[in-house]
Amino acid sequence: MGGYGDVQMIDENGVRADGRGPGDIRPITIETGVVPVADGSCRMTWGTNEAIVAVYGPMEAHPRKIQRQDRAVLDVAYNMAPFSTTDRMRPGFNRRSREVSKVTQDALESVVLLELYPRSKIRISIEIVSAEAGTRCVGLTAASVALADAGIPMTDLVVSVASGKINDVVVCDLNKEEDNYGEADLPMGIMPNSGELVFLQMDGDLSQDEFEQAWRYNMDAAQEIHKLMVEALNGGDSQ
Amino acid sequence: MTIPIVPKLLRSHLSDLAERDARIDGRGRWEGRELEVQHSILPRAEGSARVRMGDTIVLAGVKFQIMTPYPDRPNQGGLMCSAEVRPVAGRNWESGPPSPESIELGRVVDRGIRESGCIDVDSLCIIPGEKAWQVILDLFAISDDGNLFDAFALAGITALRNATVPAERFEVGEDYPLSVSKTPIMCSYHKVGGRFVFDATAREELGGDERIHITLGDDNNVHSLQKGLKGIFSAEEFTEIMDNAIERTEKLRKIVDEL
Numbered sequence: 312m313g314g315y316g317d318v319q320m321i322d323e324n325g326v327r328a329d330g331r332g333p334g335d336i337r338p339i340t341i342e343t344g345v346v347p348v349a350d351g352s353c354r355m356t357w358g359t360n361e362a363i364v365a366v367y368g369p370m371e372a373h374p375r376k377i378q379r380q381d382r383a384v385l386d387v388a389y390n391m392a393p394f395s396t397t398d399r400m401r402p403g404f405n406r407r408s409r410e411v412s413k414v415t416q417d418a419l420e421s422v423v424l425l426e427l428y429p430r431s432k433i434r435i436s437i438e439i440v441s442a443e444a445g446t447r448c449v450g451l452t453a454a455s456v457a458l459a460d461a462g463i464p465m466t467d468l469v470v471s472v473a474s475g476k477i478n479d480v481v482v483c484d485l486n487k488e489e490d491n492y493g494e495a496d497l498p499m500g501i502m503p504n505s506g507e508l509v510f511l512q513m514d515g516d517l518s519q520d521e522f523e524q525a526w527r528y529n530m531d532a533a534q535e536i537h538k539l540m541v542e543a544l545n546g547g548d549s550q
Numbered sequence: 551m552t553i554p555i556v557p558k559l560l561r562s563h564l565s566d567l568a569e570r571d572a573r574i575d576g577r578g579r580w581e582g583r584e585l586e587v588q589h590s591i592l593p594r595a596e597g598s599a600r601v602r603m604g605d606t607i608v609l610a611g612v613k614f615q616i617m618t619p620y621p622d623r624p625n626q627g628g629l630m631c632s633a634e635v636r637p638v639a640g641r642n643w644e645s646g647p648p649s650p651e652s653i654e655l656g657r658v659v660d661r662g663i664r665e666s667g668c669i670d671v672d673s674l675c676i677i678p679g680e681k682a683w684q685v686i687l688d689l690f691a692i693s694d695d696g697n698l699f700d701a702f703a704l705a706g707i708t709a710l711r712n713a714t715v716p717a718e719r720f721e722v723g724e725d726y727p728l729s730v731s732k733t734p735i736m737c738s739y740h741k742v743g744g745r746f747v748f749d750a751t752a753r754e755e756l757g758g759d760e761r762i763h764i765t766l767g768d769d770n771n772v773h774s775l776q777k778g779l780k781g782i783f784s785a786e787e788f789t790e791i792m793d794n795a796i797e798r799t800e801k802l803r804k805i806v807d808e809l
Contacts, residue, residue: 346693347605348640348752359593363692365638388645390636393688394595394611397719402634402688403647436638440609440690441594 318492320477327477329486336472336484336532341453341543343460351461353543355453358486361441362449364457372432383428387416389437389450396442411447412437418451418471418500418510424464433463444490445473448498451510456540466502468540469509470533473498474525481521483528497525503537506530554642560757561743568743574753575604580794582749587704589712589809597713597728601705603749605695610687610705612713612728616720617684619675627674627682631660632689633702639691640752654778659689659703659736661774662765666734669710673729676722683715685728696752699763703736708806733806734773735799736765739791741781746791748798762791766799 337358346352349365437450448471455469500510583604592598597612633656674683713728740750742758760781
């Protein structure tokens with residue numbers, strides 16, 4: 312949340328710099344089976360974000376100390392490819408990618424029926440090959456599609472989407488500039504069938520009313536994105 | 551990378567096939583898999599490519615940085631090439647520091663491109679002794695079904711050939727295309743069931759022996775060679791694959807040059 316309103320990103324008619332209205336999301340495409348050697352996979356583009364997720368497993372959990380006698384463990388790794396950002400990203404883990412991996416894992420463990428696969432491991436690799444803004448949302452959403460593509464039973468898919476505030480206006484799905492100069496960011500992970508949440512973060516500054524508006528935008532967007540996810544899983548290209 | 555246990559059955563099946571001059575996926579000995587090459591597919595990279603060979607898929611991305619030239623070469627920029635095979639690409643690849651396998655991959659591809667002289671490092675100089683471009687080529691595996699070497703090399707040169715130097719972003723002039731004067735191409739051969747085959751799949755790699763990588767330039771000049779893994783080969787065997795590489799690289803170069 313860098314600037315404080317000195318960059319004009321939305322006009323008086325509520326039209327954003329990229330032509331969207333306040334509640335509109337960027338264009339999305341979803342495709343499954345994109346990593347042929349994996350058990351399940353998904354490629355998702357969202358604006359100029361692109362994530363590729365591969366799922367391997369359930370498979371043997373090793374080292375043995377990570378095994379759980381009553382359930383499977385998830386091993387989620389979120390990573391940004393070196394060419395995914397404007398300035399080259401040095402390969403390897405950093406604090407940010409570790410945190411995103413953890414919250415993504417926590418979210419997915421809440422929906423996967425882990426108790427069906429005791430003592431095993433399910434590995435989920437989230438690779439961001441092109442980053443704009445909202446990569447954790449793209450990664451989490453694509454991961455749930457890849458898990459479904461792998462045939463892993465879940466209580467629901469997870470749709471992750473963020474809303475925020477630019478020039479004192481609440482808007483849905485921030486793009487790069489809006490994310491850099493905006494005043495708030497509220498990413499959520501939503502189970503589209505129940506409307507329950509498995510992931511929530513927020514930073515910035517929102518009044519109670521603004522917060523409610525951002526929440527509503529996310530809930531509405533989740534339904535829209537969910538349709539595309541189901542379409543992709545049913546074999547159709549979402550485009 | 552964890553090396554999985556090689557089933558004896560797979561090895562003996564592969565040698566049975568070899569005796570009948572057949573391959574596990576029905577291809578001929580020198581036949582490559584279906585190939586797809588695309589460029590400029592990654593919006594954040596200054597040059598990029600995606601190569602698909604059967605079920606092997608890789609990406610290559612080119613980024614630029616400004617560096618201070620080395621004191622003994624004040625008029626030269628630099629080229630850096632690194633390969634990453636992360637767990638996304640296959641169940642045997644693990645996270646953590648780069649494995650010896652992925653370091654070898656990056657270095658062999660790097661040598662082929664560097665030694666061909668396709669990038670004129672003198673042209674990368676901005677202010678002698680002060681500023682020069684460093685070209686960074688990152689190779690990234692999406693799906694490993696064998697022969698990442700050739701896929702990386704092909705994606706790498708394709709990405710470089712379609713790269714733009716981002717001079718405007720660094721405030722040192724106007725953007726211009728990176729000049730790449732040659733098209734080095736790598737061909738890899740793997741000994742499977744006692745004889746060399748071109749473009750091995752993961753299963754052939756698993757049940758095979760040594761591999762040989764050859765990078766040839768525009769005039770068939772040899773720019774890099776690498777023998778990998780345990781195994782012994784004869785001069786006759788090498789001549790045979792070199793002859794095949796000459797033929798093969800010519801076809802592949804045409805594909806890259808015409809993109």
